[in-house]
Each structure stands twice: as structure tokens, then as C-alpha cells.
Amino acid sequence: MAMYRDFADVVQHDDLRQYVKLPAIRGGRREIIVAPTNDNFRAYQKMLAARINAIEARQGRPQKGDDILLSVITDARHAAIDLRFVAPLAAHDDTSKLNLMIGNVFRIWQETSESRYSDPETGRPYDLPGAVQMIFSDLGTESAMETRGFSAYTWIRDELIRLGVPRAEIAFMQHYRKSAAKQKLFGDLNAGRKRILIGSTATMGTGVNAQQRLKALHHLDVPWLVSDIIQREGRIERQGNQHAEIELYAYAQQGSVDATNWQLLERKQRFIGLAMSGDRSIRRIEDIGGEGGNQFAMAKALASGDARLMHKAGLEADLARLERLAAAHYDDQFAVKRAIDRAEREIAGAERQIPLIEADIASRQPTKGDAFVLRRDKGDVSEREKAGSWLLSTRRRWRPASTPLKHARDVPRRAMTSSCPSSPMPVMPRSTCVSSPLSPRMTTHRS
Secondary structure (H helix, E strand, O other): OHHHHHHOOOOOHHHHHHOOOOOEEHHHOOEEEEEOOOHHHHHHHHHHHHHHHHHHHOOOOOOOOOOOHHHHHHHHHHHHHOHHHOOOOOOOOOOOHHHHHHHHHHHHHHHOOOOOOEOOOOOOEOOOOOOEEEEEOOOOOOOHHHHHOOOHHHHHHHHHHHHOOOHHHEEEHHHOOOHHHHHHHHHHHHHOOOOEEEEOHHHHOOOOOOOOOEEEEEEOOOOOOHHHHHHHHOOOOOOOOOOOEEEEEEEEEOOOHHHHHHHHHHHHHHHHHHHHHOOOOOOOOOOOOOOOOOHHHHHHHHHHOOHHHHHHHHHHHHHHHHHHHHHHHHHHHHHHHHHHHHHHHHHHHHHHHHHHHHHHHHHOOOOOHHHOOEOOOOOOEOOHHHHHHHHHHHHHHHOOOOOOOOOHHHOOHHHHOOOOOOOOOOOOHHHOOOOOOOOOOOOOOOO
16 A cells, blocks of 8 residues: 555545634434343344354255345344334334434434525525434335335434424435436525435445534444445535534444444544555555455344344454464565575675776776877777777677677687677777776776
């Protein structure tokens, strides 16, 4: 990555604060609100563990329609939001993370109802007060009603309306597909006509410039990629937000996949930050691609919520990581040994060259101005251009181009007269003349 930084100018997210004015994050980082577990959720986790055991015990490749590990994890992510995603007849739970988020959104909506904002183009205050909030969730969209019998989007909207939020102030990003409709929506958000926007990373993660009143951002689910987090939070932590302080919330179900996934995302983000920093003092960055260790053991631990299994899976992952570090250390030691051997050979070769170079330096004579002279059997040449022409023509007749010539002292005397018996061939490296003991009849010089 240091080589990459030699030609790439990378400005990381933390560097932006040196150049543009960005709002501060309350508490310095996103706040994770954890929903307590209950008997129903623990019972469903046991069902997930049984499914994982069956998948692990299955022989051969899965056939069409068979249960797979990804389906189990997907169901676990949905269940962490609300059990009605996986059991439509499940009872309403006021302590689920979905309902905890709704309560937090309504609280902020009430507290910021009198906040005032101004148009940055005219400087005049907007007619309507009230801050804006964004809710991100890639799961539980309106289409989930058909596939799972429950939709987090519609439940959020209906519950907020029941609590007292006007329906006209709530919008789904998926309803605004055309560019003109999106621009009108952004105008409504900045003007205060819309105050709660719900959407996914795909629909709301990029191209949304509605930050003027944006006070809080909520992550209902845990995305897979660090880039999704950066794009989501980039909607609120950006230039043009009129709040001095903003609020970031993430929601997790106790004992579910949420906490581990959030930790993994934070580790990935640190990994990317170190890789892109170009810090030459960092010799190795830990590979987080294999952090899961045994995927079945980790999935079973997450699905069951058993603290002992999660601890065991964590220890196994740490053991695998330490084994990789031990192997990497061995490779580093071997590479260092090879580098030492190579350096010692280069030193020995350089020491052999020193007396040869010193002899060349001692034999050189000044050739500046009129001091230049090329002595040969046919007569001396004092003009540089004629001397050079003679050397080039003699060299072409004397030595094939395919025969390398390392040093004048390495050439036998008979080779100097193989093509031109009466004119020994002097050697002039780098257009200079070096005196040589090959021919007492010729004196050469180097400037």
C-alpha cells in the first residue's frame, strides 16, 4: 500500500475535518442500543442451531430446496429485528429492537419539533421547524410482506402515526424512483415538509443531498460491507448540515448475530484505514478475511446465543489467527535470512571491484580542452570528433555486437588485433578513454 500511496492521493474520512466543516458526532461514535433477549427468541435460536446441525451432518452437495447456512443466517438476521419475520403469528414484543428504534425516533421527533433552520442560498429561515431523521434497513422492506408476512417499513410508519407523527411527514425512499421525484423529496426534507425518511442502502446510500436538517441516523439492520456503513453515515456527516452535533444509532438484539457483525465491521473498517494510510512503519496488517474460523461453529454459537459457545468459537478464531501469525513470522525470518545472504554476496562483489576502480582512477589523465589526444599506430588524433569516429568504426570491424566486453583488462591481446592487426582497439566506456596495459604503443585518456 505504501507503493500505492506513491502515486495515489488518498483523503480518508477523518482527514476531511481538516478541510471542510462537518458536524460532530455525539459521544464521538455511533451508539449501539441493545434489545434484551426473551424466552421466545431463545427458543427460536435453538431451532436455528438444530438446522445448522442438520446442514453440518448432511453428506454431499446440497440439492435444490435444501436448507443452507446462508438461509439460516438470513433468518437469524430477520429474527433479530422482530420474530414476526420468521413466525408471522408471533406476539408483539415492545422490547424488540424494531420497537426500541421506533420509540427513539419518536423521542427525537418530539425534541426537535421546534428547531429552526435557514435556506443556505438566501439566508432566510424556512417557514417550517423540525429536524429530519433517516432510517436505514436492507431487510424488512415493503416487499417482505409478500415473502415473510411482515414488513418493518409499514410497521414503523403505522406505529409512528399511532404515536402522533403526521403521515405526510413520513416517506419511503423506494417510492421516489425518478430523478425529478427524488429532487422534490430532497426539497421537502430540507424545507421540513418531510421529517422521517426510510430506505435501504441501495436506494438511499448515495445521491441523497438532504442533510440540512438531518439530526439523527438509525441503522435498524447490520449491513455486510464497510462501504455500506460509510455510504449510509455519509448522508448525515457531511458539509452543509446545520447541526453542530448529530446522532448515530445502531440497534442490536442481545445474543444474536448483531453484536458480532458490528464488531466485525469495525475491525474491517480499521483494517481498511490502516491499509490506505500508507504508513511505512506498519510491516504487516492482520488479515480479517478468515476471522470466522470454523463457519459452522461460529454460526452455531451466534444462532444459539449460548455465551459458552460464542466464547469457544472466539477462542478457536483466536487460535487460527495466532497460527497464521506464527507461519507469517517463520516466512519473515526466512526472508530476512535470504536478504542477509544476498547482501553479503553483494558486499564481496563490491570489494572485488574496488581495486579495479582505484586502478582506473589512478591511470586517468586530464583531457579538458587541448589536452585531449588519442595515440595510435597510424598517428595521433587530437580532434575529439575524428577520434570518436575512428573508435566507432574500429569497434564495428573488431568485435561482434553479440560479444559482451566487461573491462579492457579482461580482453586478451590477440583479440585486440583480430580484425585490425596494425591498430589495437582501445576501449572507451561512457565515451571516455581509459589507459590500458594492453598496448604500450597507445596512450588513452578519460575526461
